[in-house]
Amino acid sequence: MARTDIYNPSSDHQALRELVRTFAEREVEPQAHEFNAAERFNRPLFDRLGALGLLGITVDERFGGSGLDAVAAVIAHEELGAADAGFTLSYLAHAMLYANNVNVNANDDQRDRWLPGACSGAEIGGMCMSEPGAGTDVMGMRTTAVRRGDAYVLNGTKMWITNGAVSDTELGDVFLVYAKTEDAGGKALSSFLVRKGTPGFSLGQRLKDKLGMRSSPTAELVFEDVEIPAADRLGADGRATLCMMRNLELERLTLAAMSLGIARRAIEIMNRYASDRQSFGRPLRDYGQIQRHVAESYAEFMAGRAYVYSVAGQIDLTRAGNRVDSDGVKLYASTMAKNVADRAIQVLGGFGYMGEYTVERLWRDAKLLEIGGGTLEAHHKNMTRDLQSLERIR
Ligand SMILES: Cc1cc2nc3c(=O)[nH]c(=O)nc-3n(C[C@H](O)[C@H](O)[C@H](O)COP(=O)(O)OP(=O)(O)OC[C@H]3O[C@@H](n4cnc5c(N)ncnc54)[C@H](O)[C@@H]3O)c2cc1C
Numbered sequence: 551m552a553r554t555d556i557y558n559p560s561s562d563h564q565a566l567r568e569l570v571r572t573f574a575e576r577e578v579e580p581q582a583h584e585f586n587a588a589e590r591f592n593r594p595l596f597d598r599l600g601a602l603g604l605l606g607i608t609v610d611e612r613f614g615g616s617g618l619d620a621v622a623a624v625i626a627h628e629e630l631g632a633a634d635a636g637f638t639l640s641y642l643a644h645a646m647l648y649a650n651n652v653n654v655n656a657n658d659d660q661r662d663r664w665l666p667g668a669c670s671g672a673e674i675g676g677m678c679m680s681e682p683g684a685g686t687d688v689m690g691m692r693t694t695a696v697r698r699g700d701a702y703v704l705n706g707t708k709m710w711i712t713n714g715a716v717s718d719t720e721l722g723d724v725f726l727v728y729a730k731t732e733d734a735g736g737k738a739l740s741s742f743l744v745r746k747g748t749p750g751f752s753l754g755q756r757l758k759d760k761l762g763m764r765s766s767p768t769a770e771l772v773f774e775d776v777e778i779p780a781a782d783r784l785g786a787d788g789r790a791t792l793c794m795m796r797n798l799e800l801e802r803l804t805l806a807a808m809s810l811g812i813a814r815r816a817i818e819i820m821n822r823y824a825s826d827r828q829s830f831g832r833p834l835r836d837y838g839q840i841q842r843h844v845a846e847s848y849a850e851f852m853a854g855r856a857y858v859y860s861v862a863g864q865i866d867l868t869r870a871g872n873r874v875d876s877d878g879v880k881l882y883a884s885t886m887a888k889n890v891a892d893r894a895i896q897v898l899g900g901f902g903y904m905g906e907y908t909v910e911r912l913w914r915d916a917k918l919l920e921i922g923g924g925t926l927e928a929h930h931k932n933m934t935r936d937l938q939s940l941e942r943i944r
Pocket residue numbers: 643676677678679680682683684685686687709710711712713760763768918921922923924925926927928931
């Protein structure tokens with residue numbers, strides 16, 4: 551058996567990586583080009599992740615999950631991301647933004663009612679935070695939840711919701727929705743569990759023609775006088791900001807892990823091509839400019855990989871408090887992946903520009919990681935604020 555290391559800190563992590571890599575190479579990679587080109591979500595393939603125990607990877611075993619840690623989540627996202635980042639984005643929205651969020655912030659009655667279906671794949675989940683008028687400025691959201699007896703009435707529109715739809719016309723199944731409680735101008739956020747079929751909850755539109763991540767459906771969702779039982783509010787009234795922050799840390803870490811998968815794949819492709827392709831009678835890898843593309847990409851990838859796994863090893867899924875580095879890994883790894891994919895296109899020349907050679911898709915998918923889950927500028931802002939009190943780096 552191979553020795554454990556920072557990327558595979560235990561034999562269980564090694565076994566998980568083998569399992570996901572084999573599945574990704576055999577099942578996910580072969581469908582990636584077709585489903586991305588057609589902007590189709592591969593629901594049957596997604597359901598297979600349930601049988602592998604990946605859909606509830608960090609969810610308690612009592613509720614149908616696998617009970618694994620943040621390193622395991624990073625391994626799954628790196629391996630799937632190397633095969634099809636769009637498919638992996640839908641996996642992330644389901645397993646991290648919905649299932650892990652419910653697992654950490656719900657009570658046992660809610661976990662019993664909302665998690666087993668998500669862990670098996672019977673229900674696909676998503677998380678609704680962003681709005682047409684409020685993304686980075688999340689506290690500027692305008693969706694409201696007004697208490698009426700034993701229920702809350704939700705009104706508002708959510709934008710860019712991954713898994714908000716599963717086809718052009720069909721809603722996703724279950725959602726964690728953030729809304730303002732008390733008064734709309736205040737800072738009190740609450741979160742609610744909402745199921746497809748609840749009166750007043752509808753698909754505004756499926757958002758098509760994205761630059762990348764095209765095998766992951768994105769949607770606008772509309773809430774018009776949607777009545778939600780108070781029993782489906784997560785945590786205390788007005789106290790969801792901490793839950794949101796806690797979940798954003800894991801979101802950013804696993805988006806960084808997807809970036810690693812993208813970069814790794816791009817390096818493997820350009821490295822092979824640099825040997826196979828001849829120019830002026832010699833392989834491309836004999837030329838200094840090509841050597842720079844390959845060598846710098848590898849070194850930047852390895853630096854990003856070490857950063858992501860060292861942060862993953864320190865993250866406690868039940869607590870917030872790692873914002874500098876969960877922002878830091880995504881800030882570094884997303885741009886690293888985009889630059890590496892860009893160099894891979896350059897090394898492949900005209901072929902690099904063509905879908906068949908994959909690297910152009912890697913570049914398009916990587917660009918989303920500089921925007922979704924927090925823009926680069928949001929990471930700059932958060933990190934600089936948190937680093938204000940830093941005197942020395944240990
Ligand atoms: C494919 C896709 C999937 C997504 N999935 C989800 C999902 O599942 N759930 C969800 O809730 N959201 C989702 N999002 C939304 C995503 O998180 C937001 O797009 C992102 O947070 C940026 O918000 P915005 O688009 O409103 O841009 P804005 O916040 O309007 O930003 C526009 C530009 O201004 C900059 N900017 C804004 N404020 C400042 C500032 N104070 N200082 C400096 N620069 C600033 C930004 O960095 C950016 O460059 C998704 C988005 C995409 C594209």
